[in-house]
Amino acid sequence: MCEFCIQHGEGKKWYLTMRNYSRELWEQCNRAEYMEDFGAQFEVRCGTAVAKLDAVKSIPVVYRFFRRMAMHKNKTLHWGQIVPIEDVEQILEMQDSIVRMPCVCRRLTTGRETRYCFGVGMDIMGMFGKYPDYSHGLEVLEKEEAVGLVRSFDKQGLVHSIWTFRTPYIGAVCNCDQDCMAYGIQFKTNLTQIMFRAEYVATVDWNKCNGCKKCLLNCQFGAIGYSNTMKRPTIDMNRCYGCGVCRSVCDKEAIALLDRAQFATLPW
């Protein structure tokens, strides 16, 4: 159970609580306006702020202060969590509208339009329809289509994550890899924390495993190592984000996800 599960979860995982996707919640706190501004000005706002934070990285005490402040702001405004495929399927089952849209992160980091993100539970057409950059890439999906797409992304090794727009409202399911800004900010450069790890952590069953090393290639977070003496891979639990993507390439089904909460010292 992460911090948000206790605050917004009603005893369950917070992203499986219907209330966090409800129309009622969306109408509070000016969320529609916030989301429109978020999407339309993402490159300018996010890019500039990250570049500034990156520039002060070498000033010791000052950087710690801004890092903490950014984390606190992110938690109230736009926070994410890694979610394995089973939970994404459950999330998509709960929605009444799913829209596939262009990924804002990849527009920033690669300059290309790639449609890896899903807007859930709200009518994004009404908001992003005003911006031609986004409107021609929007596509309304059926639940089955969306689930099929997420499964194919899982096979390609993309990590699924959910994103809040003014916590606790969840508005987007993203499929990230190393081009993603969140990956860059939190994992690659460790500028600040912007998302939680999943509620799970992966372990490998050495009896089922045949040591084919396929999972090593699919881990986005560099958590899987290989012991040449034992001819088996090991998963570093401290590095594992619990995305479960390594399972999709395992022919022997040797990798399983355990509950992260049962290991008291693992980071979120």
Next chain:
Amino acid sequence: MEVLIDTQTCSNPLNCYLCLERCPEKVFGTQPRTPRQPGALAQDWVIFPVFASQCTGCLECIEFCPRRAITVLPQSNYRKLRALLSLIREILFGKKTAWSWK
């Protein structure tokens, strides 16, 4: 390292983006020169360094840039200070940043 991009020389990166593709550390990002307006396609883009601290100084970007618009320098205290001042200004006067949209 500090990466400087002459946005006058690199006036239309839309069909190029070679630096974004070639950089092994993914230092570069791209953004519209002016904020996006409703009903209009953002056509005027600029390249800017996002994760400049990750730059290793391999100079791959300088080699591939067709217009020679990129300069790579060691990080100067001047730039660091300017970023710091602008961050402080944002806190004091409530200017918008990525982590405070509204």
